[in-house]
Amino acid sequence: MTTRRLPALAAALALVAAACANPPATTAPSATSAPPAQSGAPTTEPSASAAPSTGYAELDAALAGEYAGADVTILSQWIEGEGEAFDDSLQEFRDATGINLDHEGISNYETVLGVRVEGGDAPDIAQIAQPGTMQSYQADGKLVDLSSILDTSRISTDFNPSLVDLATVDGKLYGLFYKQDLKSIVWYPVQAFEAKGYTVPTTWDELVALSDRIVADGSSPWCTTIEHGDASGWVATDWLEDILLRTAPLETYDKWIAHEVPFNDPAVVNAANLMAEMWFKDGYTFGGSERINGTWVGDSQSPMFDPAGPKCWLHKQAAWIPDFWPKDGDGNPQFTPGEDSAFFYFPEIDPQYGKPVLGGGDMFVVFNDRPEVRAAIQWLSTVDAVDHRVEAGGFLAANNSVPAELYKVYPQSGLAEIARNATALRFDASDSMPKEVGAGSFWKGMVKWVAQNGDGTQAILDEIEASWP
């Protein structure tokens, strides 16, 4: 029967985790400052035990070739370019240890992972984009506690503390962050922008002034759209969270996620009202509410590249959005990030709350505890696992001990700078809330809000609050 077909596109439309496409990682040797000595040119056989200790017993044993021939599986949602780049980065480990570290990148990822775990066929290591998902597996007792496998003090110095917190449940570490992504950036068409004499805003008031000026010039400032099939609405939740971070203390944000303050807290209502100003004010968003709800996320920015000149000028979206711009050469204009289009930090609103950054990221969790799996996850926590990808560009490592000079490629070079200047880093709240809210009523409520053109804010926030399980 045809309707029993399952949606191939579902995953294409599924929740977008923070991610970037990558050119294949190079395998060129490079010097690193990391503890293990296994960087450098790939070797074809397990290296001699002369390597200095990594501080991890299993990883040392693996590097000495003790587990050569063992199999370790990693399951992720990274496919094609990104999957290959990740797969290539694992080659170094395979060469050094002889362990067959097999990466499988699949579509319909969340469904398949859930089914495999429940079905007793869990991968050894799995990538997870949402802390909420990790917590759900942890609550079911499926995850291996990493506190005993990894050196937690080393982890908390190498990684941003807020990421470590997110991966920790009841004082035990269950996830190892691998890559991160920053959402608090706004893309704009550099050349046209400068030609018009516009300047990059650094405060909310400047952002409003710039928007007004663009409207007065007969154009629309914002390119925002949120249609993404099953996952429609997540762009709006990012916005609301970013504004909340800038208008309320961090504790409010954290308590909001934990539901220690209600979802419809006055601080959230205030943030929504500010957001409505940018979204629903007449002429502010290109195409109005109908386009916001009706246009696919990947097409949000298209009017910015109109041959006749930008029809919208600002697009708040994470660093992977250039993947959606035209890049094939057959007669289409090409848009090079960093040349035709650049980004600025989504400005602060109230100086007392500083310059926070909203981020996302991917972590690894471990389902099966075997020595070779321990070695693999230990290796993944080192700079060695990511240095080549950082250098190749298109990748922002969660590991902060990666030397800053390795970030040479735009836009990650700019992102790394924003990350350094940030006063705080917070993870996407909707990813950490219970799925019924974070991937359910929150998205749905935002879509409804847009359909009402920003009316009934309080009622919608009340509805979402009522849906909290």
Add this chain to the structure above:
Amino acid sequence: MSAGVPAVAAVRPGRRQRTSLLGFVSVRVAITAIAVLWTVPTAGLLVSSFRSNADIRATGWWEALLHPFELTTWTLTNYGQVLAADGLAGAFVNSLVVTIPATAIPITMAAFAAYAFAWMRFPGRSLLFALIVALLVVPLQMSLVPVLRMFTATDLNGTFLGIWLAHTGFGLPLAVYLLYNYISQLPGELMESASIDGASHFAIFRRIVVPLSVPALASFAIFQFLWVWNDLLIALVYLGTDSTVAVLPARLRELVGTKGESWHLLTAAAFVTMVVPFAVFLLLQRYFVRGLIAGSVKG
């Protein structure tokens, strides 16, 4: 394929009587209209598959048809990228290895069962049949996890046998139901006379029921084939994406990218996947034609 309904008088002799010229014309107009209506959406996909990503997203697909000779608007890039994908040929063969047995096994099982339900007496017949029909509604998502547990325990996970069995189990209720409906309506006199001649149930099934049921078997074969051929979820869960077993939809889905950034490739991919089921339809279509069964039904 490209022409509409042919202009030559095209009424089958058996049913022509009393059909007025007006009725004849209106029938053909109606058919043509419906066929066009049904094809327009697909035509949009076909045209789009020859356009660049930027064009697809900027203007309507009919624009390309309005200016067919502006050759720059046409491109083979989408097909080039899809066909050049690594492992596509292997995935194609894997899809055949999965699909052919996963179509043949449920049909065989269902035909035997449908014959028994229709022409054999045994206690619990109605109840069992009702149960199987009721199972039509069980969403297969309910079964994914328990079946995977069973496959893991029996080492069937990631094997062709496992996925054949899974597709058989999930497809059987519909197969039994549809084939029962056909087989139960075959003329009883045929079975009776064969039975009097001393033929066993097995012989009746093989020599009378199967040949007479070809249209129904062909109909179901097409649907099961299509469903298995286009299935992604079951293949991902029970077979995985290892290149030795990965099927075509799984491979093509990877081309589209994590976030769907290359969904224009789906346009070309959709047509690449369609080739085989479409050929199967054309191949089996002649079995739907009256003449084949008419003679035998009427003895």
Add this chain to the structure above:
Amino acid sequence: MTTAPLTRRPDPVGALVRVAPLAAALVGLWLIVLGLDVLRDPLGADRVWASLYDVLGQSATADAIRERGLDAVQAKLTTLVVGVVVGVGGIWLVYVGLNAVADLLPRRLAGAVRPWLFVGPAAAMVAVFLVVPAIVTIWSSLSAEGGIAETYGALAEDPEMWVAVRNNVLWLVLGTGGSVGIGLLIATLVDRVKREALAKTFIFLPLAISMAGAAVIWRFVYAWVPESEPQIGILNAIWTALGNEPVAWLQAPPLNTFALIVIMVWLQTGFAMVVLSAALKGVPNEIIEAARIDGATERQLFFAVIVPMIKGTILAVATTIAIAILKVFDIVYVTTGGKFETEVLANRMFTELFTFRNFERASAIAVVLFLAVTPIIAINVRDLRRRRVGP
């Protein structure tokens, strides 16, 4: 109904004849076990060819294959042949074998056992793949904390559920009616045209398209773009050409639910058409001609003669489509995800099961779906009872 020879005298030749299929089936089963082993082994194809060459006495070639392996194409094609032979041949052998076993039994016993041999494999498969898993899933959900009352109570209080129920009724009535009605119309009309294959091919086309392809297709139909821009959806292109403002078809309730039902009808009509067309072919010409000679008009002929003759098939098609519609979720899932008041039960279940990992609720929805289908099953069983049972 007699299944054994009428004579009961000792008959060695007859016994041999009866045992032969059993022996053949056993040999076949052994070959199938071998074949499955080959399919499991990544180097299986190489082994097949190597042993083949060994049997032919060309051990040098065999060794070369064992050492270097086959080329990829040959290996894949071998896998294909082994797979098809094992899968297709194997299932037939199972029945030949089972039947041969029954033939060895005393006549009375064989008669009682044989129906179960015919039904048994299908029933066993269905039990293993659907019945037991569904019971396991539902049972585990019911025994979870909170219990039945709370799970179903929360379900009943969820306003989304009632939207889903309302939409499911719409889907059921319009989707089933539309697909079967249009399918029957086309099947009837096409039956009168000589080049029917051509028209059928066009209607059938949507069935061959994967869901991913269908999602893209309907994106090109329903797409919405601001009035100032060129429309890329054909529906809005026509609509705006008529002087109207573009409509966001998938966002405005209740229009959007109808727009989604249209996709379903588009997909399912081909199915209805093919099956109904096959049934129409089964209506004997003599009956139609007799009715014509009796002076029946075309309309009378259709409603009084043809429809009653194929009503079993119409019921079957309607049942199939109705059940498919109750389970419909992928159309909703890939287009609106149930937002804008387009929620349906099956999509709700999928979301609860895989997105929220809320197994109790998902199972509860499955039970609701199961209950919803009971009337349809009742109709079918009554129909089964009414029919004459075989010899």
